[in-house]
Amino acid sequence: GDSVTQMEGPVTLSEEAFLTINCTYTATGYPSLFWYVQYPGEGLQLLLKATKADDKGSNKGFEATYRKETTSFHLEKGSVQVSDSAVYFCALSDKGGGSYIPTFGRGTSLIVHP
Amino acid sequence: EAQVTQNPRYLITVTGKKLTVTCSQNMNHEYMSWYRQDPGLGLRQIYYSMNVEVTDKGDVPEGYKVSRKEKRNFPLILESPSPNQTSLYFCASSFSRGSADTQYFGPGTRLTVL
Numbered sequence: 001g002d003s004v005t006q007m008e009g010p011v012t013l014s015e016e017a018f019l020t021i022n023c024t025y026t027a028t029g030y031p032s033l034f035w036y037v038q039y040p041g042e043g044l045q046l047l048l049k050a051t052k053a054d055d056k057g058s059n060k061g062f063e064a065t066y067r068k069e070t071t072s073f074h075l076e077k078g079s080v081q082v083s084d085s086a087v088y089f090c091a092l093s094d095k096g097g098g099s100y101i102p103t104f105g106r107g108t109s110l111i112v113h114p
Numbered sequence: 115e116a117q118v119t120q121n122p123r124y125l126i127t128v129t130g131k132k133l134t135v136t137c138s139q140n141m142n143h144e145y146m147s148w149y150r151q152d153p154g155l156g157l158r159q160i161y162y163s164m165n166v167e168v169t170d171k172g173d174v175p176e177g178y179k180v181s182r183k184e185k186r187n188f189p190l191i192l193e194s195p196s197p198n199q200t201s202l203y204f205c206a207s208s209f210s211r212g213s214a215d216t217q218y219f220g221p222g223t224r225l226t227v228l
Contacts, residue, residue: 043219
């Protein structure tokens, strides 16, 4: 079945540092890929998405590129802020599967210190 | 404001006492679902609904019931809660079951079963 693997956290950075959170996936069809962010005490909200190979999703300074050859969708940001502290979830949604059940990674906690 | 609402936000109950967590969306979305979030396990889908009167099991449906009598509402029912259902629950909705559709999440319900 489909699966998403993301790096374990917490990831602890100083403000203005470069961020990478790795995400790899397995899927039977042609999935769309997502990054969701969960701020403390809140529900998840979409950060960015990509629907086909080589697409780049971007939002709020975050970027991720859909790499079919490496089955990856790594999240990057050039300069993190304290306000970016949150839990980040990589997810996929597979067109080819018989049933529609989005698959989420386990989440990666990011802590940014001033 | 477009949103998904859940009630209650916090609930402490005892084993075996039936409870219902309500979920409502005002975006005329067809697709709604329930997830539970547990440390180290990420999000796991409990049930989903593709439209009124159409529901189906997700990854972890045991011990839960749902109904979809109206498009906007999708309550989660625990008829005989047990301590292993202590968790953080999220309701989500999306425009359709399309794989590229963004899911919109409610704020979460933290349930403790004693």
